[in-house]
Amino acid sequence: MVEAEHPRLLLHQFLSPDLCKELEFIHKSCSTTGYRPNVFSTTLSHLIATNSSHLIIPFVSIRERLKEKVEEFFGCEFELFIEFTGLISWTKGASIGWHSDDNRPYLKQRHFAAVCYLNSYGNDFEGGLFHFQHGEPASVVPMTGDVLIYTADNRNIHSVDEIIDGERLTLTLWFTRDASHDEDAKLISFLSSTLLYRPDTNFDHLLPSPASNNMYWFPPDQASNYQSGFDLRCARIYIVGYDIYCSQDKSYSSEDDSSDSFLELLNEPLHLAWRSHLLKKEFVNILHALQVLQFYYWKCTAWQPSEYKVNSDDIVQMSELQLERIQSLKLLFVKNYQSAETTFTHRCSRRSFLELSIDWASFSAANVAWEAYTSKLHQEILCSFPEWKKHNSIFSNPSKES
Ligand SMILES: O=C(O)CCC(=O)C(=O)O
Numbered sequence: 001m002v003e004a005e006h007p008r009l010l011l012h013q014f015l016s017p018d019l020c021k022e023l024e025f026i027h028k029s030c031s032t033t034g035y036r037p038n039v040f041s042t043t044l045s046h047l048i049a050t051n052s053s054h055l056i057i058p059f060v061s062i063r064e065r066l067k068e069k070v071e072e073f074f075g076c077e078f079e080l081f082i083e084f085t086g087l088i089s090w091t092k093g094a095s096i097g098w099h100s101d102d103n104r105p106y107l108k109q110r111h112f113a114a115v116c117y118l119n120s121y122g123n124d125f126e127g128g129l130f131h132f133q134h135g136e137p138a139s140v141v142p143m144t145g146d147v148l149i150y151t152a153d154n155r156n157i158h159s160v161d162e163i164i165d166g167e168r169l170t171l172t173l174w175f176t177r178d179a180s181h182d183e184d185a186k187l188i189s190f191l192s193s194t195l196l197y198r199p200d201t202n203f204d205h206l207l208p209s210p211a212s213n214n215m216y217w218f219p220p221d222q223a224s225n226y227q228s229g230f231d232l233r234c235a236r237i238y239i240v241g242y243d244i245y246c247s248q249d250k251s252y253s254s255e256d257d258s259s260d261s262f263l264e265l266l267n268e269p270l271h272l273a274w275r276s277h278l279l280k281k282e283f284v285n286i287l288h289a290l291q292v293l294q295f296y297y298w299k300c301t302a303w304q305p306s307e308y309k310v311n312s313d314d315i316v317q318m319s320e321l322q323l324e325r326i327q328s329l330k331l332l333f334v335k336n337y338q339s340a341e342t343t344f345t346h347r348c349s350r351r352s353f354l355e356l357s358i359d360w361a362s363f364s365a366a367n368v369a370w371e372a373y374t375s376k377l378h379q380e381i382l383c384s385f386p387e388w389k390k391h392n393s394i395f396s397n398p399s400k401e402s
């Protein structure tokens with residue numbers, strides 16, 4: 001029974017650990033700076049805008065399950081629309097005081113919220129506890145796979161403590177009774193203009209294409225002069241011990257150039273390096289490199305190093321000149337390394353990244369597996385889209401084998 005005064009529900013382990021990992025992979029390879037200080041987000045329309053529409057697929061069944069659960073719990077079967085779906089991460093310094101989720105005139109359409117915790121307090125971040133101002137449970141400790149559902153009105157005023165360390169990740173959805181705020185309709189119309197005009201035979205058409213450079217600069221208020229802060233895509237690569245190498249001869253001055261022209265290098269082909277080794281594989285841009293690297297971290301435990309042989313043609317030893325170039329690129333893209341590290345790592349992972357050694361054979365295997373994963377999702381979205389369009393609604397394909 002719904003408690004009338006404070007209608008809310010906490011579900012334990014509603015999402016599987018693997019789905020949480022998959023959504024984390026998507027966020028760590030696609031996010032941009034968010035709408036509040038120290039917050040990063042990945043919305044579904046952003047995935048479409050960056051040529052990664054296929055990455056919507058992992059969200060489809062969980063959106064469906066959450067909507068059913070909310071409708072069932074609040075007794076409004078078949079009445080709701082999803083208003084917003086997004087991956088949101090909070091880093092050191094982020095917090096929110098007492099509020100209800102419909103507390104702005106432009107948020108009045110929000111009737112219910114579902115917050116899915118994709119990582120855990122203590123393990124991945126410190127701080128970030130959730131509190132309700134009145135009623136039970138008074139506090140929620142975010143744990144991987146748990147979901148908190150509540151009404152968006154003032155019966156559920158809540159706050160989140162400041163994040164002290166690490167990156168706290170959620171999948172957050174809002175639901176509405178107002179059909180004019182149906183997210184599906186907007187996504188389908190966006191997909192209509194991007195998805196179908198692409199031949200699906202050539203893998204190059206599935207490579208990510210970055211949004212504008214300023215969306216990846218952190219903190220966002222520094223994106224007007226780029227003198228401090230960092231490019232978050234590069235930061236996510238550097239903090240796990242990799243380097244970025246691009247051979248372009250153009251010289252960009254970081255001191256007197258306050259434009260973002262140096263960031264254009266990241267939209268050009270580039271390589272990844274580890275210590276003195278350069279991976280010969282060329283990535284079309286920084287997002288491509290980041291996505292493959294994050295995929296490797298998502299899946300790396302699945303590969304036994306002995307199963308794969310390093311092809312000596314895959315890597316080269318770098319020259320002194322190349323190593324110098326790598327250092328100067330690092331200074332260009334990450335003005336403040338300390339802040340990048342504090343933003344994206346938890347003290348536990350900081351230590352384990354230092355102990356990691358690269359296994360190039362598994363890394364090459366990850367690249368092959370990432371292409372297969374991408375093609376499979378692309379096939380799925382091509383197959384589902386005509387039905388979505390017909391019903392103006394995003395739903396999972398019942399014929400799909402699981
Ligand atoms: O992430 C959470 O636990 C809740 C976040 C929140 O209150 C909000 O985004 O409005």
Ligand SMILES: [Fe+2]
Pocket residue numbers: 099100101158
């Ligand atoms: Fe909230």
